[in-house]
Amino acid sequence: MRKLGVNVDHVATLRQARRGRFPSPVVAAGICEVAGCDSIVCHLREDRRHIQDSDVYQLKNSVRILNLEMATSDEIVEIAIKVAPAQVTLVPEKRQELTTEGGLDVAGNRKRLGEIVKLFHERKITVSMFVEPELEQIDASREVGADAVEIHTGRYAEYFEKYQQDQCYRELGRISKAAEYALSTGLKVHAGHGLDYRNIIPVLKIQQIEEFNIGYSIICKALFTGLFEAVREMAQLIKKAEK
Ligand code: PXP
Secondary structure, three states, rough: OOOEEEEEEHHHHHHOOOOOOOOHHHHHHHHHHHHOOEEEEOOOOOOOOOOOHHHHHHHHHHOOEEEEEOOHHHHHHHHHHHHHOOOOEOHHHHHHHHHOOOOOOOOHHHHHHHHHHHHHHHOOEEEEEEEEEEEEEEHHHHHHHOOOEEEEEEEHHHHOOOOOOHHHHHHHHHHHHHHHHHHHHHOOOEOOOOOOOOOOHHHOOOOOOOOEHHHHHHHHHHHHHHHHHHHHHHHHHHOOOOO
């Protein structure tokens, strides 16, 4: 059975707009689980722009499967070891970026990544590498001992959004080839970044992909599907109140 991981970072983005307690990514995670997702994903960024350290600990204690997206800096690795989530997804991180921009260069950082994988495996934590759909990165992920690769679908999503059909099909082909290759080497195959309710349809045809990790589009849709009720309730409260 294929799996959905829901990324709750952007619930925290909204909370950080007021630096308060609401909306809570932990409450959101509970709702996502009840609605049928298989794991909860969050990214503790080095600049703490959305998810905070306390969120990660609370999520670990409240959700069934936590997949911690993380950079490979010493500070974040240390925290991840303390939290001990079921899974980690190693991603590159740049301070200035709006969101994760590219895949991790596993091939160029085999030694360090191999050591990190070992640290997590000693603690029975599954390790996934967020990579571009490139065979070299997949080979390197397998060599350093990763359990899975998450294929970056961000570029595909961008082409889809701009109706750049040729590039979109080409990128989809690369994702498909990478997925097939990764599975043949014994890696599990995940996919994520920029997937939404329309662009996921062609990606779902790639049978090798077992897990889809999706955040932004789900949180955005939730805003609109919930907006009607939220306004109606407040309007009723105000209009029904006695003067
Ligand atoms: N997978 C990885 C590795 C990511 O970095 C992100 C973004 O945090 C996602 C999945 C989810 O992407 P989106 O929020 O665009 O669905």
